[in-house]
Amino acid sequence: MYVCICNAITEKDLKRNPELKKLLGTKCGKCMSRKKMTQAEKYIGQFYCYETKTFMKWSELMNFYDGFNSYCSRMWLDNCDENKHPGSKLLTLIEYKREYHDWLAERYNNNVGFTST
Numbered sequence: 001m002y003v004c005i006c007n008a009i010t011e012k013d014l015k016r017n018p019e020l021k022k023l024l025g026t027k028c029g030k031c032m033s034r035k036k037m038t039q040a041e042k043y044i045g046q047f048y049c050y051e052t053k054t055f056m057k058w059s060e061l062m063n064f065y066d067g068f069n070s071y072c073s074r075m076w077l078d079n080c081d082e083n084k085h086p087g088s089k090l091l092t093l094i095e096y097k098r099e100y101h102d103w104l105a106e107r108y109n110n111n112v113g114f115t116s117t
Helices: 011-014 018-023 056-082 095-109
Strands: 003-005 046-048 054-056
Touching: 003 011, 011 018, 046 056, 054 056, 056 095
Parallel strands: none
Antiparallel strands: 046 054
């Protein structure tokens, strides 16, 4: 589950790299002001998806982020392959998602493949 959508940080990311806690709340701050949801609350009502600007059921939201994260990872790998030349700066996956988040979301929502420009 995403802990901070603005910085594209999930609970798994925090478990793997606790240093990411420093980035929480550095953009909009909503993740810092919101209490952690209980299991029961996750299944009540709808949840807003920033990338689609719509509300979804919990299971739909999780399915969306599974696909979106896979898409972002693939696009990042393509970016790494394209920037292997000397002098280029390679971004980490988190940096790439943060830098190109809106562009990635637009392409994913419009079903633009990996080879399209």
